[in-house]
Amino acid sequence: MQIGEVAARTELSLRTIRHYEDTGLVIPSARSQGGFRLYTEDDVARLLVIRRMKPLGFTLDQMRDLLDATDRLDSGTELPADERGSLLERVRTFEDAAQQRVVDLRTQLARAEEFAGTLRERLGRAPAQ
Structure with missing residues (x-):
């Protein structure tokens, strides 16, 4: 899935997801031919762990x-x-x-x-x- 769908599913902004990518917390599993980030269910699960840790x-x-x-x-x-x-x-x-x-x-x-x-x-x- 692309970053927009991941953002909607995780309730994280595109900017936040990109920040987590820049810091190495989550790396998109692939890129499309057009260069778009592509994420898997495992990537979404990882982002949800991060989202749950942040407010703590x-x-x-x-x-x-x-x-x-x-x-x-x-x-x-x-x-x-x-x-x-x-x-x-x-x-x-x-x-x-x-x-x-x-x-x-x-x-x-x-x-x-x-x-x-x-x-x-x-x-x-x-x-x-």
Whole structure:
């Protein structure tokens, strides 16, 4: 599929997808004869991982590290047990970090909702004009 369809499916802008390409996070699987980027379902899945990591505050280097680990685990080649264990531990570290960031975001959301409620109550007490 071309970049426009990928953008629609991932809810990422063309500019963002190109930026991720420039930084090496995702590489189009092919190019058309006209030079258009062509992406596969695997490329879309990779972009969705990146999109999910972004709001949790992961850096591009961290995204690259996780994608490298999952690429190696999913490569279909037999990995030595120690290397496989090390890669799985890297993925676990990211899962732990993601869980902690979710907790932090829930706390921030609760505080924001409390603040909005306080403002709503204040407006409800204001005299009508």
